[in-house]
Amino acid sequence: MTEIHLKSVRKAYGELEVIHGVDLQVNSGEFCVFVGPSGCGKSTLLRIIAGLEDITSGTIEIDGVVVNTVGAADRGLAMVFQSYALYPHMTVYKNMAFGLENSKMPRAQIDERVRKTAELLQITDYLERRPKALSGGQRQRVAIGRAIVRDPKAFLFDEPLSNLDAELRVTMRKELSALHANIGGTMIYVTHDQVEAMTLADRIVVLQKGIIEQVGAPLDLYNRPCNAFVAGFIGSPRMNMFEGHVTRDGDEMVLNIQGAHLHVPNVPDLKDGDRITMGIRPEHISVHADGSGELNAAVTVSEQLGGDTYVYCDAPGLPQITVHQPGQLPVARGQTLSLSFERAQMHLFGADGKVVANGLPG
Template structure:
């Protein structure tokens, strides 16, 4: 295990600036996941940590030691790539042992490490098979085993599950989580799949255009996104965003005009927001409650109903608003062409300014209002 530090890391290819001054601490034994859209720089950043890409400026430190000029082979890291990159003419045992043989380890030590990794990854029955006789999930486990036997300071994973089908991805994801719990190694994992990030990470690093947007535990990012980009990237289905303006803000709460026809009142009495301020209201699909009676914030027409047994998803339209996604637990028997009356869960809503910066989180606004009332 090792402590990894990035200090002011930049990467440029000629005049093109790819990574813009990344600062990050990854603690001993931590599982950190880099996420972001394609082209955001997450794989480039991982390759710089590995020593496969030169750093244009800044420092990479492992256990306090600057390793900018240390060759990849001497950094004590192990990398698992998107492609399995197994030697097709070698057995599973030979693939896992190859790097150890090149290191000159005694055969007894090689056998011990291979047997241990095979037991962890449930590969004991496949050690004499060639890669062509394995499934995709088994091949990926061999690639992970090849990293484990080296006993590295840090494990680096570059989208290792992207070549697997949906069922295998779920199964292998669980195996990776169990593996981290067992060996406790420091792991840095790159993916564009935020579901993988949410289920695997101790902390998530959200990247956009070569910059870190937010670092935090999965539920911290989910409940308190730092900006609209993070709010939209984390969560599936994506958060609903409604652009509008503040029409009134006082001790009773905040009233928003969404589109041309929708007025929404939220009980954020302690929020200091000026009238006519342009805002974006963010609400996750599960925080739009379908109500039969009582007040509703939005009335919307169902254009698509997806009944999945344990959950129901609706895509809806409301005049002047973008398409709305609604997630309801259980079985709500509504269909295309029917109207839904929707109430916003104020505690779980978020307000952003027109540049995407966070103005307030609903939970915090309600807590501040409760404190203000208690003080009086």
């Protein structure tokens, strides 16, 4: 298995710098996911690792060897593209065997690799078909199979599921996870879908504007975001964010967020008058039927999913509030809900967006 190390990697197109001094180590056998909004540099970073883009400065190491001047074909990596990139005039078998034939591998060994991989991916029945006779999910399996037969040092995936419908994406996520468990190997995966990132990754790299904001295990990022950007990007639905300021009240502190004044334990790093953003995830907002909550909000939309209920509410002066309740919560549009916020699950961010507290005492 393979370790990939980026040191102070920068990429500029003329005067426009798009990758700003990235330092990252992808560990051997790790499933590492690059995630971020469109234009954050995640695909550019993947292409730099693949050797499809030159870097402006810095170094790229694969298993301790600097590969800055090594071409894509000689890095020993396999890339799976969003568009599948299959040869339309070739059968599935030929598509998978083509790269091995070019490397002059013995025909018997090629046949063994192709058929073994086809069995692993459950595409044996399609080996004599051409890509146009396959569904999107089947084509993606072929593209992945073409990468596997090469026995690469690492696999690079560039938004491979974005062309599939929602149900098939869920299926393919499970299959990719199982594939990693079966064959091991270092995998780097690019997506804008943070649900894919949460379900697939051993570690997630969150990027914004060519800068790494945070690296960590999925639940570490979910529970302990280092700044407001990561907090708002990781999680679906998004974390609720409320801007306000702090006032001291003896041994307590008050978070003043428009119509609500929330009494919480003192946070040493905050002083009277400091601007803050309070974040709380939808599942950490409680609904009080007896009206004993801290904030009243009017229901605008209710999504009843059977096992879960998502309620979207409005309160004066605040952005829309998203509430998640397990099970079925019968509410009507215009109904007033009494809400409270779990202190242990509150996230506070300073005026600079950096985290001040991930969770407060009760």
